[in-house]
Amino acid sequence: MVMSIVNVALPAIRTGLGFAPDQLSWVVNAYSLVFGGLLLLGGRAADVYGQRRLLVSGAVVFAVASLGGALAQSPVQMIVARVVQGLGAAALAPxxxxxxxTTQREGRERTRALGVYAAVSAVGGAAGVLFGGLLTEYGGWRWVMLVNVPMALAVVWLAMRHIPQGASGGGRRxxxxGGILGTGGVGLLVLGVVRTNEYAWTSGMTLGTLAGAVVLLVAFVMVETRPSATDPLVRFGLLAxxxxxxxxxxMLLVCAGQFAGFYFVSLYLQQVLEMKPVAxxxxxxxxxxxxxxxxxxxxxxxxTLGSKALLVPGGLLAAVGFGWFGLISASGSFVADILGPSLVAGFGIGVCFVPPTGAATSGLAPHExxxxxxxxxxxxxIGGAIGLAALVTVQVRHTEDxxxxxxxxxxxxxxxxxxxxGLAGAILAVAALTAAFVLPSRARETAAAPAAAPSDRAGAPATEARQ
Known part of the structure; x- marks a missing residue:
């Protein structure tokens, strides 16, 4: 909801605070950069210090940052507020x-819970774009930020009332x-791509930033895989x-296409079709x-079908929908240019939401x-930030040409x-191919499930790394 509610308000934020056209995406990317860069640290902190504690702390930080964004008087102040929002979200989300x-048993119970989680995310997206339009048109864009304050505080109240304290990491540190190297590497990677609006891909600034990202990420992998790493930030045996x-x-590829698609469609509706925020x-x-x-x-x-059998057609449907979006015209309309591709792309993205969550979290010990x-x-x-930054660079230069x-x-x-x-659709097609050739079949997925529980040791068993 945080992303969608802001997307609808972008033109109003640009006018109200004086953002330059090629800087407006920073309202989205400042949040995504910090959120993506700190998520690994936030997730591991939840394992070490307790999940409820991180949830409550993140919600409080998010509320304070949202209030700061509502009171912003300049582009810099808005970007700082979005940075702090990303910090809070990086603790809250994982x-x-x-x-x-960890509170739902694996199998049908967890699948149902993850389905509800995905459906609520979709409802949040719907509520975000609708309320974003209503708030922007009738209350002003500042309410798009201010509305987050009571919602974040409600999360704090509900967590304190209904979620047990739970144990901390039991001596884990x-x-x-690893947090500094991982956060710095991811942050520099996203920053390098985001700033291609200002600096060409071949410029010394961009190449230097990306090179710095590579150095930090390589150092991160070396630190996390060293024999003495007893409590690594990331156990790479999981990704194996x-x-x-x-x-x-x-998921990285899907969000690279989806985030950019939401951004472009929002601007098309308001800047080309001249719709008001509510419309x-x-x-x-x-x-x-x-x-x-x-x-x-x-x-x-x-x-019944397993992840792969759903993600391949889901990704292809989403790719077709965004490719259809690419046929928009300057004299178009909602019915002719938006309705059909919205239904196709939306259904495809919805199919893609639940299976990755189950595949990425099943069979794990609670402390991981x-x-x-x-x-x-x-x-x-990270996928959303990089995809948006790269495609906005292409879009801006094509428009200028x-x-x-x-x-x-x-x-x-x-x-x-x-x-x-159209390029967002191409990225989603690559995501479908990834599902087809990388994800295991239903039979292998089921056979591997009992062996999925990770070791408490820093190094994963050799048999696990080959799965």
């Missing part, structure tokens, strides 16, 4: 998913060095399992209805639930948005 996976590694890669928010409802329907179907069929949840959430946010060639502003913008949406 703790919430870890609580879900937080891997601070095809179900876990494939689920994370699939633009309402226009997203078919997409979110498709997500809810897809999540429900996926939940019902997952136990936060780690696995953080890995999956990191894949979502069109304007330089003499195209009318709406024609140039539509052409840029259409290109970005």
């Amino acid at each position: 703790a919430a998913l870890a609580i879900l996976t 937080l891997d601070v060095l 399992r095809r179900s876990v590694g494939g689920a994370n890669l699939f 633009a928010g309402t226009a997203f409802l078919p997409f979110c209805a498709g997500m809810i329907a897809g999540s429900a179907v996926s939940t019902r069929l997952l136990g 639930a936060g780690m696995a949840s953080a890995l999956l959430n990191s894949a979502r946010q 069109g304007l330089a060639a003499g195209d009318a502003p709406k024609e140039a913008m539509t052409s840029g948005f259409g290109l970005g949406l």
